[in-house]
Amino acid sequence: MHPRRLLPLALCGWLFACAAPAPRPGEVPAPPGKPAAPARAASQTSPSQGTSLTVFFTTDEHGQLLPREKDGETVSGAVNLTYQLERLGYHAGDPGMLLLSGGDSWTGPAVSTYFQGASTVEVFNLLGYDAAALGNHDLDFGQATFTERARQAHYPILAANVHRSDGGKLAGLSSFVVVEVHGTRVGIVGLGNPRTPHIALAENVAGLRFDPPGPALRETVPMARAAGAQVVLALTHLCGPDLLELTPIASELDVAVMLGGHCHEEMQARKDGVLVVEGGHYLESVYRLVLRADPGSGRLLDAEVQRHPITGAPAAAPSKLMRAVGAVVSRWEAKVQKVLGQVIGYSHRGVDLGPGLYAMVTDAWLAAIPQAQIALSNTGAFRQAIAPGSITLADVLAVLPFENTLILTTVTGRQLLENLACCGGAVAGLTYERKGGVVRAWLPDGKPLDPSARYRVLINSFMYGGGDGYLFGEQDPNAEDTSIHWRDPVIDWIRRQHTSEARPLEALLDQRERFRPSPRPTEGAPAE
The missing domain is CATH 3.90.780.10 (5'-Nucleotidase, C-terminal domain)
Known part of the structure; x- marks a missing residue:
């Protein structure tokens, strides 16, 4: 995780440390073992120019940590993702960038599924993901295992519209987080898919309530603003058409961007002044968004969106991060082959x-x-x-x-x-x-x-x-x-x-x- 301060929903959330010393109002200390960010100077970007944010986005990764063949070419793989990210200018730990996931991170090949997502979370930690939306498949191994993965993750998992039936949050789940990017506080509001109870094993969602996303957005964006967010993004596990239906509410709340997934159908659109991007799947692509927003209102001024396929083998010598990611994947692959390699x-x-x-x-x-x-x-x-x-x-x-x-x-x-x-x-x-x-x-x-x-x-x-x-x-x-x-x-x-x-x-x-x-x-x- 990038070493910056996080401000998630004030319900202990994903930190699991309610007895920790009280932070300043609205602020939560960095999780154990993760250094808090030093104080940073305010953004030097003038209000007239807007504040610039660079966001990298993947979704529906489904544990595709290993490269595979598709239509005659090599696609996917955590090392290949790392290469593409670095080629596009991403640096893990850079306070001027965000790396986000739209959820459904770990159910897929045996290298992830057999270990109930632990291998994927370790890779995401190494890459420095800042947040992930809750995907329906992130509950495939039950709520207790989800909580274990959330404890393992160095990033929050978000869904403002998912609650226990008693109104509380599932352990390990937060509604939003606020991160600092180049001196600008960015609120990231998560939304899960309300159809999850119909497309998940009943026992995995027992006692959970998946509310409509619109009211949850109305309730949570003001909370993120109150926690200091100047610019707000919605990180969701919703399909593009569902996001387009939400743009009137998002526009009213000055949400700059809505990112989605779930349907595995990529799209980009601008509606009601809100940028909507539904990303790819199976780590076959990564999106790079360069956003310029008004830090006063939070409204999007302009945006550049690029889709970059993750194909072929890296064309350069492996970087330090590529070697580290490759070593982690190889270790988990060796474990699964030992058990399931027959x-x-x-x-x-x-x-x-x-x-x-x-x-x-x-x-x-x-x-x-x-x-x-x-x-x-x-x-x-x-x-x-x-x-x-x-x-x-x-x-x-x-x-x-x-x-x-x-x-x-x-x-x-x-x-x-x-x-x-x-x-x-x-x-x-x-x-x-x-x-x-x-x-x-x-x-x-x-x-x-x-x-x-x-x-x-x-x-x-x-x-x-x-x-x-x-x-x-x-x-x-x-x-x-x-x-x-x-x-x-x-x-x-x-x-x-x-x-x-x-x-x-x-x-x-x-x-x-x-x-x-x-x-x-x-x-x-x-x-x-």
């Missing part, structure tokens, strides 16, 4: 996110539980393709990184059609199409699904809890939890195929479309 199969071309991968997983589920007739999974459960070469346990974890069990439900054909109509999904034991709001489905023998017949349908526990809007939990409240972890049948199925260079995995998969229109492969939230 080879279970082989793929010559790899298996993309799409029909073949969907079929492999759902077919494996049916093979493991023969009393089930149909298997159905939300397509958002599939997070990453399988790369060419040896397939390890770590690769399967990267495809299905969430912690689910398989649930055996009994529903009528009509109820199954209701689920397909509302939410779609990847299937085995069935093909279907959605056209003009009408869903038609066929069994493997070509006969249409009988609306009045009862079917044994295998789903994951996220879906049974109502995630993504599925209705199974209401339709069959007495379904059987098989206690089978959803990755285990997939691992067993791949092992049984005895794949090799002469018998690669992709040659054994059903690549046909089982549902039409097929959704685009999702790398976003579990919602599709």
Whole structure:
């Protein structure tokens, strides 16, 4: 973290040190082990010129600490991110810059997921992130683990609209923070995604309230101003269109910039005098914003926004920070390989996110539980393709990184059609199409699904809890939890195929479309 003073919401917040000596009004001392910033001279920028801020922004990083291949080129990776940041003029610890994340930082490949995000937070600490918004996937390992990650982080995690049901804050979560940048106090107000209860495992959000972002913004921006903020940014886990709906409120409150994520759809816009930027995902890009704002009103005067892809290998000798980041990533990679490096199969071309991968997983589920007739999974459960070469346990974890069990439900054909109509999904034991709001489905023998017949349908526990809007939990409240972890049948199925260079995995998969229109492969939230 940059050595500057932080002023988060006065509720102990992420410091976890309520018994510490009282700071000056509205100010919180630096966390243990992090030196407080020395007093700085006021900004030399005159009010007529405005104050200049440089902000670097990533979002939906999903633990992509290692480089990977995509469309024939190398993308992502923490070392590559470091190289791009330094190439663009970023220096960790520079008091004139901000490095921010829009959340969903750690669920993804095994190098992060297996360690429940600890590796990603260590890298973010080293890079000097100043703040992160709370993403829905930042709760994937439960609230206690989130609190552990927040304690580990040298930066606050923010969401002004997320509270416990009793009105308090989740331990480790703050509403806003104020940082000093070139003598200007910048308030960063966080907003979580209000749809989180619908796209997260129910137990991970139990007892939490996700309020609409607009009222939270109205309530929190004045608090940040009262804490000394001259310029206010909103750091959110909201999609671009959602942010555009908030610009009238943001403009009224003189919020200069709103940064967002979640939908993995990049955009830039200026509306109602507010700059809106939705960043990229999977560390495939970093945004650099040079802002000029009126330090009196906080209004944005002008801005330069540049998107920089994180592709290829660094074109220069590694810097000290690149070497340090690389050493951290290598240490965590060695740990995960020791546990999950066992080879279970082989793929010559790899298996993309799409029909073949969907079929492999759902077919494996049916093979493991023969009393089930149909298997159905939300397509958002599939997070990453399988790369060419040896397939390890770590690769399967990267495809299905969430912690689910398989649930055996009994529903009528009509109820199954209701689920397909509302939410779609990847299937085995069935093909279907959605056209003009009408869903038609066929069994493997070509006969249409009988609306009045009862079917044994295998789903994951996220879906049974109502995630993504599925209705199974209401339709069959007495379904059987098989206690089978959803990755285990997939691992067993791949092992049984005895794949090799002469018998690669992709040659054994059903690549046909089982549902039409097929959704685009999702790398976003579990919602599709």
